[in-house]
Amino acid sequence: MHTVTRPIIVFLCLCLVALLLFPLVGGPFYTGLVTKIMILSIFTISLDLLIGFTGLVSFGHAAFFGIGAYLLAILFKDVEHINYWWSLTLTLSLTGLAALVVGWFCIRTSGIYFIMLTLAFAQMFFYFFFESPHYGGDDGIFMFYKPEITLGSRQLVDLDNEHHFYYFVLAWLVGVYLFLSMILRAPFGHVLIAIKANEQRVRALGYSTSHYKLVSFVIAGTIAGLAGFLEAAHTSFITPAYMGWHESGMAIMMVILGGMGTLFGPVIGTFAVVLLQDFLPEFTEHWKLIMGAIIIGVVLFLPSGIAGLIFQISQRFVSRKQNSGREHG
Amino acid sequence: MAEIILRTEHLCKNFGGLKATDDVSLDFERGRVHAILGPNGAGKTTLINLLSGELAPSSGRILFKDYDITDARPEKVARIGIGRSFQKTNILPGFSCLQNCWIGAQTCLPTSMRFIRPARHLREVHRRADYALDLCGLSGQRNRIAGTMSYGEQRQLEIAMMLATEPELLLLDEPLAGMGSEESQHVTALLRDLAREQTLILIEHDMDAVFSLADRITVMVDGAELETGSVEQIRNSKAVQDAYLGHDDEEVA
Numbered sequence: 001m002h003t004v005t006r007p008i009i010v011f012l013c014l015c016l017v018a019l020l021l022f023p024l025v026g027g028p029f030y031t032g033l034v035t036k037i038m039i040l041s042i043f044t045i046s047l048d049l050l051i052g053f054t055g056l057v058s059f060g061h062a063a064f065f066g067i068g069a070y071l072l073a074i075l076f077k078d079v080e081h082i083n084y085w086w087s088l089t090l091t092l093s094l095t096g097l098a099a100l101v102v103g104w105f106c107i108r109t110s111g112i113y114f115i116m117l118t119l120a121f122a123q124m125f126f127y128f129f130f131e132s133p134h135y136g137g138d139d140g141i142f143m144f145y146k147p148e149i150t151l152g153s154r155q156l157v158d159l160d161n162e163h164h165f166y167y168f169v170l171a172w173l174v175g176v177y178l179f180l181s182m183i184l185r186a187p188f189g190h191v192l193i194a195i196k197a198n199e200q201r202v203r204a205l206g207y208s209t210s211h212y213k214l215v216s217f218v219i220a221g222t223i224a225g226l227a228g229f230l231e232a233a234h235t236s237f238i239t240p241a242y243m244g245w246h247e248s249g250m251a252i253m254m255v256i257l258g259g260m261g262t263l264f265g266p267v268i269g270t271f272a273v274v275l276l277q278d279f280l281p282e283f284t285e286h287w288k289l290i291m292g293a294i295i296i297g298v299v300l301f302l303p304s305g306i307a308g309l310i311f312q313i314s315q316r317f318v319s320r321k322q323n324s325g326r327e328h329g
Numbered sequence: 330m331a332e333i334i335l336r337t338e339h340l341c342k343n344f345g346g347l348k349a350t351d352d353v354s355l356d357f358e359r360g361r362v363h364a365i366l367g368p369n370g371a372g373k374t375t376l377i378n379l380l381s382g383e384l385a386p387s388s389g390r391i392l393f394k395d396y397d398i399t400d401a402r403p404e405k406v407a408r409i410g411i412g413r414s415f416q417k418t419n420i421l422p423g424f425s426c427l428q429n430c431w432i433g434a435q436t437c438l439p440t441s442m443r444f445i446r447p448a449r450h451l452r453e454v455h456r457r458a459d460y461a462l463d464l465c466g467l468s469g470q471r472n473r474i475a476g477t478m479s480y481g482e483q484r485q486l487e488i489a490m491m492l493a494t495e496p497e498l499l500l501l502d503e504p505l506a507g508m509g510s511e512e513s514q515h516v517t518a519l520l521r522d523l524a525r526e527q528t529l530i531l532i533e534h535d536m537d538a539v540f541s542l543a544d545r546i547t548v549m550v551d552g553a554e555l556e557t558g559s560v561e562q563i564r565n566s567k568a569v570q571d572a573y574l575g576h577d578d579e580e581v582a
Binding site: 020054059182183185187188190191194197198200201202203204205206207208209211322 | 362379381383402403404409415419420421422423424428431432433435436438441442443444445446447449450451490491494541
């Protein structure tokens with residue numbers, strides 16, 4: 001596992017400051033875009049818990065993103081004053097329950113079978129919503145109201161205000177990052193990381209590895225549901241496409257591109273992919289070709305992703321400090 | 330006679346038509362070193378895998394301190410105090426020695442499903458991991474990445490990981506496999522240290538090591554127990570010599 005050194009912490013703090021200041025200069029369009037990227041980042045960071053730390057390559061993670069979004073839309077579609085606390089609690093616990101059921105089946109398998117099983121479950125959810133006219137079918141669902149965040153009678157955050165929404169999502173992103181860092185440093189995280197390295201050995205040392213994998217799956221699914229909840233609240237529009245295999249594949253790509261097993265890497269990967277998708281089409285209509293070339297380049301030359309590159313640079317900082325006398329290149 | 334810590338009753342394991350373990354009934358005494366000998370394919374590793382829960386027996390029973398653990402899974406067997414090491418080095422190569430032992434040491438917690446406090450603040454886990462490293466002579470290497478160490482050191486780490494769980498009974502599957510003579514002397518000395526306080530079940534090909542370490546020896550042939558007895562008894566047994574030692578008398582002496 002990578003240790004987060006001081007230069008990395010400084011770098012992350014600088015990123016955070018940049019994100020904090022961005023709405024002041026960004027204009028409404030880009031503020032909205034970055035909000036969307038941060039919501040997606042919460043989703044990919046949760047996938048990193050599975051891929052990068054537990055060794056479970058889930059190809060159906062978007063299902064939980066979609067379930068979170070659909071739960072908010074279905075349960076609270078006609079409610080005028082959606083209570084944020086109540087709707088969030090209900091959405092997350094039901095998404096967690098779904099992850100528990102799906103995970104209970106999936107963690108019995110490993111490798112390619114795990115990938116196929118998660119994909120199959122995600123496609124089941126996809127087609128269920130796609131073919132349910134009652135839940136909007138392939139057109140999706142429009143929501144007319146956003147959750148209201150109140151404490152007593154005071155409104156804390158106004159989600160109709162794009163700036164408020166931006167900072168609200170940023171706070172969640174930081175919160176999720178800190179939460180996952182915490183559980184990974186705790187005894188639970190040590191076991192997870194060891195399972196990824198050598199599951200048979202961890203079992204022989206006395207751990208029911210399947211329980212640990214299942215808990216990890218549920219945590220990741222619940223956080224994906226949170227991202228879906230935020231996305232539904234942000235766009236007020238939910239379609240089955242959210243849970244398609246295409247979305248799951250994109251998320252895996254973002255995690256790998258950013259650097260799996262680092263938590264902050266997937267966030268960078270998400271920013272990189274979405275921004276490229278946004279800017280490249282302005283230059284050429286064959287932008288997907290360039291996109292593909294960039295991805296191939298990163299995978300070939302930066303096997304541990306963009307975060308791996310950052311770790312290398314930070315290592316240089318640390319070692320330069322340690323032996324400043326004989327440092328050359 | 331000392332307390333029986335582990336007992337197998339008519340233990341059988343079939344792989345298709347092959348009888349890998351054939352009606353093995355053995356008693357293992359607490360505080361002793363019990364070695365299991367046998368030519369390649371005699372079913373020694375299968376026996377260890379049955380005892381550690383890695384494989385489920387086809388028939389027969391396994392009793393640990395009079396508890397029936399016949400159907401227990403590996404994690405359960407490890408939890409109740411039977412540690413094992415593997416013939417093929419089975420460590421976490423990307424991790425430091427300390428981290429390797431840490432996972433074993435963390436089994437001192439009732440559960441590792443703890444999410445809030447950083448693990449490095451757990452003093453008891455530290456103590457156990459350090460103790461295991463110290464015992465295996467790896468204290469100086471605690472921050473080395475396991476995959477970068479020599480083969481012999483990796484074998485020592487293999488044993489240290491098991492010791493970090495503080496087992497009551499140690500199953501060692503060829504701890505000297507593939508070692509040079511110097512490394513093998515080193516590990517033999519380590520095993521002798523362990524034998525003073527622990528109960529060991531030892532599978533080993535190295536005759537010198539077995540005869541110098543073991544209190545009791547069981548010789549297996551074709552999955553079945555051929556003979557069990559003291560070192561002297563086995564050394565002088567006609568049946569054993571025919572089946573296994575054969576013409577290699579000078580190596581034994």
